[in-house]
Amino acid sequence: MTTPSPSTSSAAASAHERVLILDFGSQTAQLIARRVREAGVFSMLIRPDTPAAEIAARKPKGIILSGGPASVYDPGAPTCDPAIFDLGIPILGICYGMQITGKILGATVAKADHREFGRAAMHVKDRAGLLHALPEHATVWMSHGDQVTLDNAPADLKAATTILASTPTCPLAAIRIARPARPAGPASKPALTFYGVQFHPEVTHTPQGAEILENFLYEVCHCRGDWQMADYLQSTIAQIRQQVGTDRVLCGLSGGVDSSVVAALLHKAIGEQLTCVFVDNGLLRANERHFVEHTFRDHFHIDLVTADAEAAFLADLAGITDPQIKRTRIGHRFITVFNEEAAKVVAAKGGQVKFLAQGTLYPDVIESGHGHAGTSAGIKLHHNVGGLPKDLAFSLIEPLRDLFKDEVRKLGEVLGLPEKLVWRHPFPGPGLAVRVLGEVTREKLDILRACDQILLDEITAAGEYRRTSQVFAVLLPVRSVGVMGDGRTYDSTIALRAVTTEDFMTADWARLDYDLLARISNRIINEVRGINRVVYDISSKPPATIEWE
Numbered sequence: 001m002t003t004p005s006p007s008t009s010s011a012a013a014s015a016h017e018r019v020l021i022l023d024f025g026s027q028t029a030q031l032i033a034r035r036v037r038e039a040g041v042f043s044m045l046i047r048p049d050t051p052a053a054e055i056a057a058r059k060p061k062g063i064i065l066s067g068g069p070a071s072v073y074d075p076g077a078p079t080c081d082p083a084i085f086d087l088g089i090p091i092l093g094i095c096y097g098m099q100i101t102g103k104i105l106g107a108t109v110a111k112a113d114h115r116e117f118g119r120a121a122m123h124v125k126d127r128a129g130l131l132h133a134l135p136e137h138a139t140v141w142m143s144h145g146d147q148v149t150l151d152n153a154p155a156d157l158k159a160a161t162t163i164l165a166s167t168p169t170c171p172l173a174a175i176r177i178a179r180p181a182r183p184a185g186p187a188s189k190p191a192l193t194f195y196g197v198q199f200h201p202e203v204t205h206t207p208q209g210a211e212i213l214e215n216f217l218y219e220v221c222h223c224r225g226d227w228q229m230a231d232y233l234q235s236t237i238a239q240i241r242q243q244v245g246t247d248r249v250l251c252g253l254s255g256g257v258d259s260s261v262v263a264a265l266l267h268k269a270i271g272e273q274l275t276c277v278f279v280d281n282g283l284l285r286a287n288e289r290h291f292v293e294h295t296f297r298d299h300f301h302i303d304l305v306t307a308d309a310e311a312a313f314l315a316d317l318a319g320i321t322d323p324q325i326k327r328t329r330i331g332h333r334f335i336t337v338f339n340e341e342a343a344k345v346v347a348a349k350g351g352q353v354k355f356l357a358q359g360t361l362y363p364d365v366i367e368s369g370h371g372h373a374g375t376s377a378g379i380k381l382h383h384n385v386g387g388l389p390k391d392l393a394f395s396l397i398e399p400l401r402d403l404f405k406d407e408v409r410k411l412g413e414v415l416g417l418p419e420k421l422v423w424r425h426p427f428p429g430p431g432l433a434v435r436v437l438g439e440v441t442r443e444k445l446d447i448l449r450a451c452d453q454i455l456l457d458e459i460t461a462a463g464e465y466r467r468t469s470q471v472f473a474v475l476l477p478v479r480s481v482g483v484m485g486d487g488r489t490y491d492s493t494i495a496l497r498a499v500t501t502e503d504f505m506t507a508d509w510a511r512l513d514y515d516l517l518a519r520i521s522n523r524i525i526n527e528v529r530g531i532n533r534v535v536y537d538i539s540s541k542p543p544a545t546i547e548w549e
Helices: 008-013 029-038 052-057 082-086 096-105 155-160 209-220 229-244 257-273 288-299 310-317 323-349 362-367 405-414 442-461 514-527
Strands: 018-022 042-046 062-065 091-094 108-124 137-149 161-167 170-179 192-197 248-252 274-280 304-308 353-357 395-397 470-484 487-500 531-536
Touching (some): 018 029, 029 042, 029 209, 052 082, 062 096, 062 209, 082 096, 082 192, 091 096, 096 108, 096 137, 096 192, 137 170, 155 161, 155 170, 192 209, 229 257, 229 405, 248 323, 257 274, 257 288, 274 288, 274 323, 310 323, 323 353, 442 470, 442 487, 442 514, 470 531, 487 514, 514 531
Parallel strands (some): 018 042, 018 062, 487 531
Antiparallel strands (some): 108 161, 161 170, 170 192, 470 487
């Protein structure tokens, strides 16, 4: 067994200044990381109980404590190492992050007289530091039942605390704690600079939220803002070359944005040492195999091997209805096929193939319950994260593992990939297997492929492809009565899904024109045998996920 290597992406990111985010389980913790990166500073989520010594060793420019669903007094409520407040590193506490800080430092956290959920009018009293350049009256997004109060706080904490802003029902909507350094000696400690906000600056419902986070990064932490994709590209290429040496790399290429960017990145870094393997698993969109082979073999001149494995994948999925088992079996078969193709590459070209490259993204890691925070639930297994077998024969190279989707697109543009490829909608690693609900058969796949192609054709013709983030069809395990001509039908149902999103961590359903939906529905019912009903999914993420399985 070969032990997977450390993330190439994490190693490349380590060259940049960073802000660490202690994730206390907030649904918007990933948005904090995203907003910080948008401001030009690399950020990562870590466990809330990460020891202060480990945090100090990472040399962050700042620390952010996220919100969370718990009360600080709940049994087992997450907490942090109190020693982080003695590191001399600026800290921002958001909602629960402010409350757990108050508890640790000696303030009182109590049930508020009035819970605040939604927009609130905030009066800004002090524009120094965090609230620099904010208007006197600002709108913020609140989501809390507890509040921090200084009524019974130690005198030194009261003296060190400045109230920066308040709302009619939250006197301490934003605070600054400026504790001076203690004199030299056994009890010496560096100064503490802490800002706390009871609202959520990371969400778009706080209009000046981005400015508040930028103030923390640049006014308080004095960051340079060196998180740029061009610099990240160069550092990642250097890390890949160092990690790979003279060995060969196999790259799983699906034709989607993620794997395409990985392939282009690796080809730029190691050239002919790269062999891309496209697995035709029978779970692909219409004409996908031709698109991949033409684009990468004929246009980019990348060494590409196509593995025809449809029969094996469908045999593994026979009788399986549980989506997690589907993903796991697809992941196992995927690696088995790769092992077989690796042996062929070794025989044909000589030299040991030691590395497997994948297009794993940061949201994939988080949703699979493998995130740095350690508190995220396993929402769904991604076949290239939770579905990999323990006896993996390769060391992994995952250069996109720390990136969000839109960052991957930016990287693709820096690499010079064509716009049509860079802005292609995402396609799940398990393919149509997770869009055929219930057991997967070749007949169901063919029906779904035909419906999906009609949907994409009409969306593109209407000019909605770039205005939507992901569009696809789902074959439901539901049959219903219909009438065609003078005859009765009892056929299947197709659900249409179209969403808009910036980072794929949250998403809203797309408000497509009714006439467009009508054209899509009419074409599917008239042209695809076996379908007599079309429905439109109007669920947002959360509470739903983008994919159905």
